[in-house]
Amino acid sequence: MSKRYLITSALPYANGALHLGHLAGAYLPADIYVRYLRLLGKDVVWVCGSDEHGAAITIRAKKEGISPQKIIDKYHELAKSTFERLGISFDYYHRTSAPLHHETSQDFFLKLYKKGGELEEREIGQYYDPEYDQFLADRFIVGTCPKCGHEEAYGDQCENCGSDLSPLELINPRSTLSGKAPQLKSTKHWYFKLDKHEAWLREWIATGTVDGEQQHDPKTWKRHVVGQCLSWLDGGLQPRSITRDLDWGIPVPLPEAKGKVLYVWFDAPIGYISSTRKWAEENGKDWELYWKDKDTTLIHFIGKDNIVFHCIVFPAMLKAYGEFNLPKNVPANQFLNFEGQKFSKSRGWGIEQHEYLEEFKDFPNKEDALRYALIRNMPENKDADFKWDEFTDFHDKELADNLGNFVNRVIVLTNKYYDGVVPATSQGLRAALAPVREIARKITGELDAFSFRSAVLALMELSSWGNTYLQDVSPWKLYKEDPDSQAVKDCMFISLQVVALLSLLAEPFIPFTAPKIRKLLNLPELQNGSLQEALDKLEAGQPLLPSGHKAGEPELLFAKIVDRKDDSRLQIVNRQKEKLQKVLETEKGEEREPIKPTIQYEDFAKLDLRTGAITAAESIPKADKLLKLTVSLGSEQRTVVAGIAKYFKPEELPGQPVVLVANLAPRKLRGIESQGMILMAENEKGELAFVSPKQGWGNGFIVR
RNA sequence: GGCGCGGUAGCUCAGCUGGUUAGAGCGCAUGAUUCAUAAUCAUGAGGUCGGCGGUUCAAGCCCGCCUCGCGCUACCA
Numbered sequence: 127m128s129k130r131y132l133i134t135s136a137l138p139y140a141n142g143a144l145h146l147g148h149l150a151g152a153y154l155p156a157d158i159y160v161r162y163l164r165l166l167g168k169d170v171v172w173v174c175g176s177d178e179h180g181a182a183i184t185i186r187a188k189k190e191g192i193s194p195q196k197i198i199d200k201y202h203e204l205a206k207s208t209f210e211r212l213g214i215s216f217d218y219y220h221r222t223s224a225p226l227h228h229e230t231s232q233d234f235f236l237k238l239y240k241k242g243g244e245l246e247e248r249e250i251g252q253y254y255d256p257e258y259d260q261f262l263a264d265r266f267i268v269g270t271c272p273k274c275g276h277e278e279a280y281g282d283q284c285e286n287c288g289s290d291l292s293p294l295e296l297i298n299p300r301s302t303l304s305g306k307a308p309q310l311k312s313t314k315h316w317y318f319k320l321d322k323h324e325a326w327l328r329e330w331i332a333t334g335t336v337d338g339e340q341q342h343d344p345k346t347w348k349r350h351v352v353g354q355c356l357s358w359l360d361g362g363l364q365p366r367s368i369t370r371d372l373d374w375g376i377p378v379p380l381p382e383a384k385g386k387v388l389y390v391w392f393d394a395p396i397g398y399i400s401s402t403r404k405w406a407e408e409n410g411k412d413w414e415l416y417w418k419d420k421d422t423t424l425i426h427f428i429g430k431d432n433i434v435f436h437c438i439v440f441p442a443m444l445k446a447y448g449e450f451n452l453p454k455n456v457p458a459n460q461f462l463n464f465e466g467q468k469f470s471k472s473r474g475w476g477i478e479q480h481e482y483l484e485e486f487k488d489f490p491n492k493e494d495a496l497r498y499a500l501i502r503n504m505p506e507n508k509d510a511d512f513k514w515d516e517f518t519d520f521h522d523k524e525l526a527d528n529l530g531n532f533v534n535r536v537i538v539l540t541n542k543y544y545d546g547v548v549p550a551t552s553q554g555l556r557a558a559l560a561p562v563r564e565i566a567r568k569i570t571g572e573l574d575a576f577s578f579r580s581a582v583l584a585l586m587e588l589s590s591w592g593n594t595y596l597q598d599v600s601p602w603k604l605y606k607e608d609p610d611s612q613a614v615k616d617c618m619f620i621s622l623q624v625v626a627l628l629s630l631l632a633e634p635f636i637p638f639t640a641p642k643i644r645k646l647l648n649l650p651e652l653q654n655g656s657l658q659e660a661l662d663k664l665e666a667g668q669p670l671l672p673s674g675h676k677a678g679e680p681e682l683l684f685a686k687i688v689d690r691k692d693d694s695r696l697q698i699v700n701r702q703k704e705k706l707q708k709v710l711e712t713e714k715g716e717e718r719e720p721i722k723p724t725i726q727y728e729d730f731a732k733l734d735l736r737t738g739a740i741t742a743a744e745s746i747p748k749a750d751k752l753l754k755l756t757v758s759l760g761s762e763q764r765t766v767v768a769g770i771a772k773y774f775k776p777e778e779l780p781g782q783p784v785v786l787v788a789n790l791a792p793r794k795l796r797g798i799e800s801q802g803m804i805l806m807a808e809n810e811k812g813e814l815a816f817v818s819p820k821q822g823w824g825n826g827f828i829v830r
Numbered sequence: 831g832g833c834g835c836g837g838u839a840g841c842u843c844a845g846c847u848g849g850u851u852a853g854a855g856c857g858c859a860u861g862a863u864u865c866a867u868a869a870u871c872a873u874g875a876g877g878u879c880g881g882c883g884g885u886u887c888a889a890g891c892c893c894g895c896c897u898c899g900c901g902c903u904a905c906c907a
Binding site for chain 2: 345348349350352353354355356357358360361430431433434460461502503507508509510511513516519520522523524526527528530531532534535536537538539542543577579580583586593594596597598600601602603605680682683684685686689690691767768769770
């Protein structure tokens with residue numbers, strides 16, 4: 127058993143709001159786990175914070191004409207307050223723009239620099255804007271794409287053709303700052319020699335062993351995590367650049383590195399360390415115990431997009447530095463979809479966390495309703511899907527009907543029969559509560575294994591057991607015959623113990639409801655160690671709620687969404703469903719790309735369009751999207767390479783009539799000369815359709 | 831194209847190192863019950879475990895091939 131725990135959740139990038147998928151991925155599971163550890167009385171710190179550097183933020187600032195600071199302030203505040211309102215109980219939410227973080231990161235860099243063997247310097251050619259006296263990050267350079275001729279391609283990628291580019295490949299490069307041609311200058315950068323860490327990383331991932339010491343059991347890691355890491359390692363590791371020529375970020379702490387900052391991926395994970403330091407500073411603790419002591423367990427909660435980073439790159443950094451612990455587990459979640467499709471801000475598909483709170487502001491228990499739905503359908507081992515109908519079902523059938531109703535039954539009966547006072551019992555508690563202890567063990571076991579879906583289902587088993595127990599004993603029947611029946615007292619006594627246990631075990635999952643149950647029982651607020659204490663009592667056969675204790679008045683915990691008497695909550699949910707419906711309608715409606723600028727007839731007349739028919743089609747090796755087609759134009763045959771393999775199989779194409787751009791300059795694609803282009807229509811889903819005359823119409827005729 | 835993960839009841843998913851009649855929640859059907867938020871409880875019907883082939887006394891679980899989904903990566907429009 128570990129003495130203390132250090133838990134981290136992925137630092138949100140302060141360049142946009144967070145949606146429900148983020149919550150279900152890295153924050154909610156960590157919150158459940160941390161709340162559970164606290165209830166067990168463990169020494170635990172959970173840190174997070176905003177990731178506020180990187181070129182994406184400076185570019186956006188430029189575009190919007192505001193300072194980067196303004197952007198990060200906005201999203202830092204938004205994330206921080208939204209997390210709080212959802213009960214995400216970080217011990218510290220820091221930010222990477224803070225001075226302490228700059229200091230921590232610079233120290234980290236210097237340590238690696240001075241140690242020797244971990245970093246290497248390289249001179250590379252890079253574009254420079256003399257007018258702004260600045261080296262240009264890839265995204266700050268535009269030019270003509272060497273592959274497709276698109277004139278606004280970025281230095282790292284062409285958005286027209288999707289090619290990955292380097293700035294040096296661009297034809298006629300221009301700086302986005304001054305708009306002028308940049309100078310090519312030589313600049314120095316530092317690289318982290320990730321490659322030299324490959325061997326021990328592989329052993330660590332595969333066996334959990336480092337330097338002959340067993341650090342974790344790889345069987346406790348998720349399969350997709352281990353799989354992706356080993357796959358990445360098999361591909362071989364390369365030194366990674368850890369500096370940039372940029373004025374936004376953490377200055378590289380070397381005299382010769384003026385105008386250079388640490389690359390954002392290098393400083394971001396160090397944010398976990400600074401956040402811990404800041405927390406320690408404010409709470410009179412020693413941060414190093416949490417990072418370096420052998421009796422501390424480190425756990426990273428992340429989404430699957432971050433696996434390689436947290437399982438390979440960051441551990442390598444920590445080991446290179448020395449002294450630091452490696453993570454004991456990285457329980458990465460997969461992605462959450464929304465009503466069958468990916469979250470997409472631009473399409474308006476999905477809902478952001480603060481948006482949910484706003485739209486559900488009149489919905490009682492909105493926080494726990496959301497948390498519960500996300501836990502029940504958490505993407506623990508594969509992508510999951512959030513659906514409003516499920517949200518409603520989980521809330522009504524499990525929270526209200528199962529858990530809420532059980533608690534209500536018990537409180538109502540206790541008030542009705544005994545004026546709210548816990549009756550005396552003759553029952554042997556140990557035996558009577560044996561099945562309950564079993565379920566409690568199951569819940570804690572699942573939590574220990576990061577299986578939050580199963581854990582919350584097991585929590586439902588607890589109230590389910592209570593419902594069944596009440597039904598079996600049917601105290602209302604016995605009471606009619608004998609109001610003084612000992613069997614009724616025993617039954618209510620046992621039931622009350624179960625409710626008391628629920629008030630503890632429910633807290634990690636639904637922290638807004640648990641205190642309400644405490645209040646119904648007239649029990650004091652939960653504190654660190656409460657659960658451990660209760661579990662010990664149960665084990666010893668002692669009651670959690672002694673005879674003579676006066677419980678509170680009944681009050682409903684959950685107002686159902688589908689409710690005959692009040693449809694206000696259903697309306698809130700339905701509004702969300704309607705919004706999605708509208709998105710779909712808009713997309714399949716009249717919205718189309720704008721018409722291009724007017725051209726003259728002469729422009730059109732330059733095109734030589736001809737009817738034709740495909741006579742042969744074959745796939746091209748090592749190209750997923752391309753097919754090699756042979757097109758008959760009547761008098762001649764043309765070879766055409768077309769990017770249609772996603773939608774058409776070679777064998778179904780021969781005989782297909784087409785219209786061909788017959789005078790397009792030939793071009794080599796994957797070594798095959800393409801002598802023309804086939805006209806295709808593309809709809810909003812990216813589906814392709816041939817534009818052509820009907821079958822057998824005739825080949826080689828002019829289209830105009 | 832390479833690699834990783836996944837394809838199990840109508841829906842959402844569990845199934846540890848292969849071992850007797852494959853599980854849960856919801857939904858569905860029938861019955862019981864009334865303390866309770868038209869809640870609860872019992873019973874039952876539903877599966878060629880993506881497909882084909884193989885290893886084994888025995889395969890959802892191991893091996894090979896194929897297929898579909900997601901992701902990474904390469905190539906490419």
